[in-house]
Amino acid sequence: MRTAAIVGTGRIGRSIGTALRARGVATYLLDIDAEAVRVAQELGAGTAQPPPRPVDIAVLAVPPEQVARVLAVQQKQGLARCYTDTAGVKVRPQRQIEASGCDLTSLVGGHPLVTDDHDGPPAARAELFEGRPWVLTPTGLTSDAALNASLELVSLCGAVPVLADHAAHDRTMALVSHTPRLIATLLASRLRHADNATLRLAGQGVRDMTRAAGGNPALWTDILTANAQPVAEVLDALAADISSAATILRRRADHASGPSEDGEVAGERPGEALARLLELGIKGRNRLPSGT
Numbered sequence: 001m002r003t004a005a006i007v008g009t010g011r012i013g014r015s016i017g018t019a020l021r022a023r024g025v026a027t028y029l030l031d032i033d034a035e036a037v038r039v040a041q042e043l044g045a046g047t048a049q050p051p052p053r054p055v056d057i058a059v060l061a062v063p064p065e066q067v068a069r070v071l072a073v074q075q076k077q078g079l080a081r082c083y084t085d086t087a088g089v090k091v092r093p094q095r096q097i098e099a100s101g102c103d104l105t106s107l108v109g110g111h112p113l114v115t116d117d118h119d120g121p122p123a124a125r126a127e128l129f130e131g132r133p134w135v136l137t138p139t140g141l142t143s144d145a146a147l148n149a150s151l152e153l154v155s156l157c158g159a160v161p162v163l164a165d166h167a168a169h170d171r172t173m174a175l176v177s178h179t180p181r182l183i184a185t186l187l188a189s190r191l192r193h194a195d196n197a198t199l200r201l202a203g204q205g206v207r208d209m210t211r212a213a214g215g216n217p218a219l220w221t222d223i224l225t226a227n228a229q230p231v232a233e234v235l236d237a238l239a240a241d242i243s244s245a246a247t248i249l250r251r252r253a254d255h256a257s258g259p260s261e262d263g264e265v266a267g268e269r270p271g272e273a274l275a276r277l278l279e280l281g282i283k284g285r286n287r288l289p290s291g292t
Helices: 011-022 033-041 064-077 090-098 144-156 166-189 202-214 215-224 228-254 272-286
Strands: 004-009 026-030 055-061 080-085 106-110 133-137 160-163
Touching: 004 011, 004 064, 011 026, 011 033, 011 106, 011 144, 011 272, 026 033, 055 064, 055 144, 064 080, 064 090, 064 215, 080 144, 090 106, 090 166, 106 166, 133 166, 144 160, 166 202, 166 215, 166 228, 166 272, 228 272
Parallel strands: 004 026, 004 055, 055 080, 080 106, 133 160
Antiparallel strands: 106 133
């Protein structure tokens, strides 16, 4: 790969550009926000000059709802030989792309997963993707050239490629990313009216739980809307668990010394149902790969 274009110079776009330039790839920056392009260029993510000829690959680093429109425009203008995107949702953009009549042979859906939740220019760094998963979602129409170009892009950024279909990707993201983000936000919203004396006692636990609530509301509205059904399904299951826990606690409070009447499994001593819920959480947490 010798040339690439980054369409959208937010944190992900800037970081991809920085990583590619570090590997000797000539990188061109495009964005409707001229100031964003200027900042990205100053940070070393690429050049604001238009490419003189079609680049090897164009990375569409735009929100999910913009992917189809941006792809249609850039394909019409002949920006690149191959295209990929970085959106955190895949099914809905893919449907919109198909409805737009875009060339599907030159496209590979993509989603780099990173741990840095901070936004703003300082967050753009070449090592952002180092050792991190980068999901690619080729279809039956994807050409070998497009898939190989996307795999090379992932490798140049130091990430680990993971192939998946669109629906599986979105179900996974609903469980491990999108719903946790929403839950963090809902929990953080409970702090709005807490008095100062209460907030001064906040420990690391609540800070850890609400850290993800600081994301960009407009971006996350876009993501959650685009992946609404899978997220709603996870929320429904979680709501049932929360309701069960609340019922156990309420009945334990009302019948602390009485017989078990809270729907606990037969033979459990008082409080065993709550301990069982906590143990299930430990088992789930222990299944996460190290370093996550």
